[in-house]
Amino acid sequence: MRLAAHLAGLAAVTTLFSGCTMTQTLAETVAPPLPSAPVAARIDHEITQLGHTRNDPYAWLKDENWQEVMRDPSLLKPEIRGYLEAENAFTKARLEDTTGALRETLFNEMRARIKEDDSSVPSIHGGWAYYTRYREGGEYSIYARRPASDAFNPDGPETILLDGDAMGKDQDYFAFGELEASPDHTLLAYGTDTKGSEYYEIRVKNIETGEDTGVLIENAYGAFEWSATGKAIFWVFRDTNGRPSAVYQRDLASGEDTLVYEEKDPGFFVGLGTSESEEVIFISAGGHTTSEAYWFPADELNPVLRLIAPRQTDNEYSVTHWDGQFYITTNTGGAVDFKLVRAPMTSSSREDWEDVIPHRPGTLLLGVHAQKDYLAVMEREGGLPRIVIQKRGDEARHTISFDEAAYDLDLDGGYEYHVPMLRFDYASPSTPDQVVDYNLDTHERILRKTREIPSGHNPADYVVERIMAPSWDGAEVPVTLLRHKTTPVDGTAPVLLYGYGSYGITIPADFRTGRLSLVDRGFIYAIVNPRGEMAKGYQWYLDGKLDKKTNTFKDFIAAGNYLVEKGYTRRGHLIAQGGSAGGLLMGAVANMDPGLFGGIIAAVPFVDVLNTMSDESLPLTPPEWPEWGNPLTDEAAYQTILAYSPYDNVAALDYPPMLITGGVTDPRVTYWEPSKWAAKLRAEAPKAGPYFLRINLDSGHFGASGRFEGLKETAIEYAFALAAAGQIDTVDLSKPE
Template sequence: MKNFHARALTGVAAIALLSACSEPADTRTTQTEATGEISTETSNMNLIARAQSITPPSAAQRPVTIEQLGRTRTDEYAWLRDDNWQEVMRDPSVLNPEIRAHLEAENAYYEEVMAPTAELQETIFQEIRGRILEDDSSVPDRDGDFEYYSRFRQGGQYPIYARRPIDPATGEAGEEQILLDGDAAAEGIDYLDFGNVDHSPDHRWLAYGVDIRGSEYYEIRIRDLETGEDVATLTDESTGNFTWANDSETLFWVWRDANGRSKQVWRQGRGEAEGVMIFDEADDGFFVNVGRTEGDSYIAIATSGHTTSEVHLIDANSPASDAMLVSARETDVEYSLTETGDGFFILTNLDGAVDFQIMRAPLDAPQRENWQTVVEHRPGTLITGLMGFRDWMVRVERENALPRIVIRNLSSGEEHNIDFAEEAYSLGVDAGYEFATDEMRFSYESPSTPEETYDYNMATRERVLRKRQEIPSGHDPEDYVVRRIMAPAHDGEMIPVTVLYHRDTPIDGSAPLMLYGYGSYGITIPAAFRVTPLSLVDRGMVYAIAHIRGGQARGYEWYLDGKLGLKMNTFRDFVSAGEALAAEGFTSRGNIVAYGGSAGGLLVGAAINMQPDLFVGAIAAVPFVDVINTMSDPTLPLTPPEWPEWGNPIEDEEAYDTIAEYSPYDNVAAIDYPHVLATAGLTDPRVTYWEPAKWAARLRATRSDDGLTLMRTNMGAGHGGASGRFDSLRETAENWAFALMTVGLADTEADPSE
């Protein structure tokens, strides 16, 4: 859910920048049996052979020669990038008609190829939907005399934000008050996404961000909770990020410029027609966010690049006061602040603390000269985030790809862990609204265990189960096996790989396997419970996640070893993971479907260039595949901010040559490739639509075999695809049907024993 309150885990894990795209989202829940059948006509024919008989579209080649740093490259499909792309983000109808015609031809070809799997897609969609409690709701969070939560109605696509009053004498909850109805807000429009949704400290007003195009430009609207009416729209150029001051009259919100970058913080009164710009980030390589500290003492303006951060604080009780700089930015030094009753705790990599250390400073004097070490740096144990209370400090650590929660008593300094037993699992923590409390909330899940939400008393160490994810169609974790293997890399490192399969699936090399990976920006893919892979696993596929370099599964060095000049390690790790899974009998070479999105799509594209015979299929969702051209265009939203991740090929010859070695678009060759599906969103500001469009066109024209190259563009959405919770599942069902088709399981029931 989108939290009402902008208070959550802070630190390294919270710095994921705009381009960060983790495992493709699904609506959480699990297993059921297949309920539908594809037609007799379809099941009796070879779907791949039929698809190969259909003539695909052919994009015109109009070569453009680019000279850069004494190097020359040719881009024959550069014309697919609309010169008017910034306006297309806001209004898709202005797209160049010739480009639109090509994208629509690709969509028509995709639909014709995939038509025989229509019933399979519907079956998978219904399976996944059947694992979802449609009228699900979050565990309420108490804030003063109310408890706040979100829920869905039966059949609803979008969340409802609500609250109930709490009787101060009895503690009982009263009648529900609906604050914001997503389904009602979505009537008559094709796309809807909420940014922050947050009530004012006095509970009178609700502010919320809303994007209706998928371009990630959000309006910020104010609603009077006494009347239920919207009374103001502050801007339509926000990132969707804002916070209230303690006076319940003043908001601080973040402005997005014409190139899609978060650049400024504005202060604006609820009833004011215009705001005041109070912070302007001059460096195009930095992004800006705003929020309140845990004890509501300060408004925090956090600006950061990939490896550098800076925080300014404003007295939340005096919103017009000047901002206080905590520590001036220093290249490759990161820090974040967490408020407790004992002052600020600072999570930082200062002084070479690669896996981060924790320092402390007074609440009224948080500047760098006052920082004192509390938890020293321990190589190999990455501190991923902090959470603060009046009497407690909570940290989350990761070691060997497994997280743990550590609780610190601020009075005594005593610490204890919350322990878990499974071989692979995922944890989440949430501070809620209350600061002066002994209660914290955490969630636990694994690839086979649905999410469990607990309230944990940090003083008594008692845990109370508040919610167990309900699977309407039924789910037995004992039907599934979760394994963690360590795959040897090309240089002797060991790569953690999480494996999920049905207990009846033979592990003798005969099973097809989907291998998912990401491997960029330090983002670590958790070993979490997800409903969507079960439709593959129930049909006899193995599902694996490769925790490769470029993420932080094995510490911050794991990230550093997969970026800039060491980026090839990411792609080699993914290939090594696939080879290890085949060697250990989970699958066999040529029977693996590679899957990844955004930077994970780059991973897929690079891997199939490097080792195409390892894979039978590849799904690259909104893939970042045109790396040299994108990183050489400083007008694009993410280019300057991402030079610290990939390198700057405009000025740096070494960076150019490194990117040229792996950029999928630039390394397409006349070789045999696996079957490929690429997806795009027309209004996507993170990975622009033309990257996958150009890649698909070049791949189809160059590959030496007759394998499939499919391209599907959502003409009314951005990076995340369709916005409704069920509409997005249809896109997943299409991807899964493609994967099953490539491995020969498109006409089988969801029973791995068959």
Template sequence: MELSLSAFENLPVAPTAEKRPLTDTRHGISRTDDYAWMRDGNWQAMFKDPALLDPAIRAHLEAENAYQQAAMADTAALQKTLFAEMRRRIKEDDSSVPAPDGPFLYGVRYVTGGEQPKYFRTPRDGGAEQMMLDGDLEAEGKAYFRLAGAGHSPDHASMIWGYDDKGSEFFTLKVRDLATCEDRADLIENTGGGGAWSADCTGFFYTAVDDNHRPSKIFYHRLGTAQSEDVLIREETDSGFFMGVHGSSLNDFILIGINDHETSECWVLPAGDPTAKPLLVAGRQTGVEYSLSEGGDVFFILTNADGAKDFKICQAPVTAPWRENWIEVVPHKPGRLILSVSAYRNHLVWMERENGLPRIVVQDRTTGEEHAIAFDEEAYALGFHGSMEYFTDTVRFSYSSMTTPSELYDYNMATRERTLLKRDEVPSGHTPADYVTRRVMAPADDGELVPVTLLYRRDTPIDGTAPCLLYGYGSYGIAIPAGFNTNCLSLVDRGFIYAIAHIRGGKEKGFAWYEDGKRGKKANTFSDFIAAARYLDRENFTSHERIVAQGGSAGGMLMGAVANMAPEAFGGIIAAVPFVDVLNTMLDDTLPLTPPEWPEWGNPVASPEDYRTIAAYSPYDNVRAQAYPPILAVAGLTDPRVTYWEPAKWVARLRELSTGDAPVLFKINMAAGHAGASGRFQRLEEIAFEYAFALKVVGKV
């Protein structure tokens, strides 16, 4: 660790957190938490008004910020340079390719210097552009501002838009009259953001969020009335399930989805009768997931029912979509994971992943003939954008790779012709031939092969001397795409290898890859990441002291776990909004995400076995007396997903028990939540800070 430690000399004294022991006994097992006091007892109210934070906690967090600022003071110029580089790679006055819907083309743009998106539309047959919503204007005077998007009504006369100005993800909804571009008096607070319009466009459905930030109720709001008059459509009483609502592609139905991480159910009601009683499609059955897509007189159902682990597609009449009427359309194929499905008048389209690579498959609804849209690179990313219209043969998709900037195509499903609409510009210049992207396979401890995607400059020596940023996530079945990322070029152009470890817990290699990295098998996620680091060292891509590990949220939990398990395998660790106090959080059913997360991690409240499993890897609970590499933790005060006290406590315990001299830094944004700063350039400043830490660790400051 000499290389890492030499970068951190003459640091000020780090904050020392007061110990206030609190003992908890579950299943006959007692644990003492010295830092539980960092959890503000009034956290629900504080998320809505950060000024209510306990003064003692605020003082400690401010001391942490002062310490990390002093520790990183010598990188101030580097941070500015990195920020400027990343900003130069962004086309500041960029605009999306407007998407057709009825008489208009709808798009989003940014202007030079602007932080927030602007939503606009133009008449399809020509005419003047209309600016529907100016995000920069709405954000004026606010330390934090995040739009929840904008959804226009089927008659194109109105628009629902939402915002969060605290970072706590309690969104407020407003309704804009698109004839005048002025907001109506309607104001809906404490929502999940967004809504679904009724067929006559006189009202909309939305998801309400309770004080514990759980989306547990669907309401119907009629325009011109007070929120107190809204009609309750459906309530979910099981705190372990999320609720959401959206409209169907032909605006015929309102679809209510209820799910946790392994089970789902859907309810439907006619969009033309907003107060009708929702009808249940198929009752929830543990481990069975399904979702609906309207296709004219049928619903297409994407499901893992009947043992279809990697999912299949069924159809059923919209008049009777019950489980007994499901007819298989696209069969289950082990190892071919179907990710999503969309229906159009003449075609059925789905995104699938096989052998770690995505592709789009188109099926003619009349003949059943299928063809795929795929690419030849070793690793790439596809995004299916579909179409807002049902009566069309044209859909939209994007393609990129680690070396290729994103390209947007219109694709004619009948003629199979691709039309390039846009290739993302890199204003400062980018030559793909200067870079190499590779997909290598790292042997895991049990013999599984872990895909690792690499990006580096063609002139980077592969002799063990190159530093490496190794990124990982590995939870919730989320697959990390091997897409283009202009920000990481600031490291790659400085000689770094940028690596993504596609570890178990994601779905890169099918649903089984996910199952092998959750609950009782969670340890595979961590050992896979360590195996990737050791492979990169063994194959001379880099060396252990030059590897900086990075992950956020559940990936931050990964960072905490590997720091405990193999601190010698990493030269430094960056943990963003890290879910590191896993056991305490999963024991606290008052927290926003705890009951819905039990299927992912286990329920330590009810199960002694789950308690012991989580206790064995929970990063906070497994910090021990050993030398740790330099660690940077990043968090947001009003984060409802990973509460600020998790990293705060973790950092305190690391400092207490570490036997080495490596610093542990904690940066907390006192005006943001889980996603960090809300503006596009403000976010770049945070990335520049993290990259400066990585460069400092490997001695490149």
């Protein structure tokens, strides 16, 4: 019976190309005016869990050999590939082709804002200045170095270490992972991913001869560290389920791998890092809310691991080596917004931890960066970041401050540990990125670079606002707005409302050149920081997860309604956009208030929450139970997730037009989630939409590789947004008959 049903489903799928059916005439199939929407076969698939039974009629879209497909997308079952190709053909004909001229214009605008032969500010290490640059027209970065004495001389002598354009030329997908020179700067280790599945290969190149040394490490997570001796590389292994689960030592002379650490709990991912002092290598293991760390001297081969503190549920910590001690950022002892403690390197217990910066409710401690005589502390208060500097042996602190209403700030590397210089990156929605070197002794700021916009950009032409939108329970939700100074605030402007809202990740008020193509056409670009992020501290995150997850969705809707109330726009004139967990947000708000939105862009959306959180084999499922709950064992978690999971709550609602994307090799949000969601939307709400599904058949979570290929995908999304806002009429977004 199952086989017969499957074959019937396969027959249904194979009739979908160009939207024709077996009953159509030959003439109709040869030149249809436009393809109709594909209709996926419905094959009953019952799932019984905690005494509850549900039917998932599109479960067949998940290839049971998905692990192999991640590594080789050509292995995808023909019937699944056929359906996805039919969806892509529909989207191309109905959306991409009908916005062709506009998409080309948008692409050319966005490309014209990119300095094609751009280069990074060099980072100085061991007598060399390392940097990346692009050639005119190049898709991928070139990694190069010059002598440190010529660090800031663009005409100084250059050695090209890796040429991304040459390496990615014949690949459907190409991305660099980590790149790092050996301690004596004679070798270069680097990772590459050619599938988008985030399985990296690590190779080692002789810098002087340019030759590959023959070192090949496979199934790597991308993270690695050199031994201080230069004789070994410590690297993170990614298992068959895609989880970073172990650390190995690769002996470069023998080619042998020795296990250093293995994590047995599938809910914990393994990480690896070297201290700024380069004296210590850390191995971390952690889930979303629990962590544990070990260390060993960087020059120790076949190391003996030293525990910093044993794992405790819902206790997090991260470690920096400074002034001969460990400085630890932690939430131990009820420090919700984290505090900074220190401990002797001989300690392996929290009992030895001494407060350096005590817990301050409302001031979120994000992390620290060490230079020999200074410690830089990243904080966020009132939604805005800042850097606080402390000198060794001196309790006095000073703050690096900024004046704009909303901005983004990040600490960067750039100098060796003994140099009293700190590098940071600054930007705002209207101010292009700046790279600043800060003299820790004199407090002098040296502007090393401002992002160049070749087609021109005047920050004074734009208005940046930061408002607080009251949510359903009175909580104030931060919203950052960017608009052109000529855009009226009278309810006529369309708004692109962007949101994420999970894992404590706060979407920054940064600068993105692509947004200007919407803003210059009269859009207001709005970034919402709902609960589930940490814009207002760690409690803001806690209030948007597990059984409080719906706060995230309600906050986003409240922000949209507040913009309507204040005259920025009107109902049905907001285009919502989010990706990954932000795609979950898109699916949830579509179910809760579809009439608020004129369109929805859901990129690689995490919408099949109940099924995914019930599948222990998927890479992220066990580590994410602390975020969403475990519906395999917890009845309350099952009911909570079932109540909001977008896929499980699709109904006959008047959904707005949607553009939904995914990638076949995506290990984070598997391709079948957006595919199943689109199929169910079309089946349950056929007179709403329309729904456009676009699946990358050769890439993963981050879409097409290459800086210009990525712009083409953004151009498709923005063309859809303009069409959904009624600003172009070349694409038919009317409801299906």
